[in-house]
Amino acid sequence: MKKSFVPLAVVTALLFVIAPILIARAPYESEMLLIQKIFYFHVPSWVAMYCGLLVCAVGSIWYLFKGNRVADRYAESAAELVLLFGLNGLVSGPLWARKAWGVWWQWDAKLTSALLLWLIFVAYLLVRKYGGPGSEKLAAAVGIFGAAVSPFVYVSVNIWRTIHPKTSVVPDIVKNPAKGFAAPLLVSMLAFVLLFVLLLMVRVYLAAHQDALDELYLAHED
Amino acid sequence: MKPRHLAIAIWSIILMAAPLFAFQPPPPGQSEFVPIRELPPSEQLPAAPLLVIAYAFFLALMIFYVWTVWRRLNRVEREIHTLEQRTTRSSR
Numbered sequence A: 001m002k003k004s005f006v007p008l009a010v011v012t013a014l015l016f017v018i019a020p021i022l023i024a025r026a027p028y029e030s031e032m033l034l035i036q037k038i039f040y041f042h043v044p045s046w047v048a049m050y051c052g053l054l055v056c057a058v059g060s061i062w063y064l065f066k067g068n069r070v071a072d073r074y075a076e077s078a079a080e081l082v083l084l085f086g087l088n089g090l091v092s093g094p095l096w097a098r099k100a101w102g103v104w105w106q107w108d109a110k111l112t113s114a115l116l117l118w119l120i121f122v123a124y125l126l127v128r129k130y131g132g133p134g135s136e137k138l139a140a141a142v143g144i145f146g147a148a149v150s151p152f153v154y155v156s157v158n159i160w161r162t163i164h165p166k167t168s169v170v171p172d173i174v175k176n177p178a179k180g181f182a183a184p185l186l187v188s189m190l191a192f193v194l195l196f197v198l199l200l201m202v203r204v205y206l207a208a209h210q211d212a213l214d215e216l217y218l219a220h221e222d
Numbered sequence B: 001m002k003p004r005h006l007a008i009a010i011w012s013i014i015l016m017a018a019p020l021f022a023f024q025p026p027p028p029g030q031s032e033f034v035p036i037r038e039l040p041p042s043e044q045l046p047a048a049p050l051l052v053i054a055y056a057f058f059l060a061l062m063i064f065y066v067w068t069v070w071r072r073l074n075r076v077e078r079e080i081h082t083l084e085q086r087t088t089r090s091s092r
Helices: A005-025 A035-064 A067-100 A109-130 A136-161 A169-175 A182-221 B003-022 B047-092
Strands: none
Touching: A005 A035, A005 A182, A005 B047, A035 A067, A035 A182, A035 B047, A067 A109, A067 A182, A067 B047, A109 A136, A169 A182, A169 B003, A182 B047
């Protein structure tokens, strides 16, 4: 594994120690009070998921057009992390919604499209696992499709009528650090992105080992 | 107008009027948005358990994922080791 892994892991661990302290000290939002604190890792979860989407899309394009195995390893690993961070977003969202909106789930444009995007990546991993020989290319196409859909999921709150807050919430918080919401959010975001990078490194390491094993099996059969 | 037609007309009016009599005005306060702070305590949801569940779920999910990767990595390394040993033995 890369030499940068251990220092990165230390920094990430530190950020995950600092983040809860900052979140606990952050002021209550005037309408939602305590439950709003889910925001500090609900939003970073989606940020990490979008990082995964980007890596998966770039890796898939690279693999489809250049046939690079390393790029495919990155795409597969990133797709698994899209599922992981997406699941956290999909679970933390309803927990927040139950208190703020009075319902666990609402079939509106934002929530439904986010669920569908997550399901596209479930399909990606199912294709890779059960698709048989050559499924990597089909999965790469699914990954590119998922990444192409993702901007629509992000802006859906601005296009359609939905009870989910608009995309302007996060930029507004970052632009007004005096309110006290920006620091915990930015630290959490950084922690989640670094955690994503760490998990990606570990998962790519595993994928490289799996490829080595496949090659050994082929050599053994010959 | 024949008596039969008159009877049909009267019955139609009675049937159409029934929903109007059945309609009850909503109790005061239900037709408007009630701020969450003004809800009676019996209808308020505590926020702390939801927040704790959300954080605990994230922690459990990450631990579970790292465990699955560690397990898969161990299995692959074991298989690589076995195959390498078999290859060395067969080449002797």
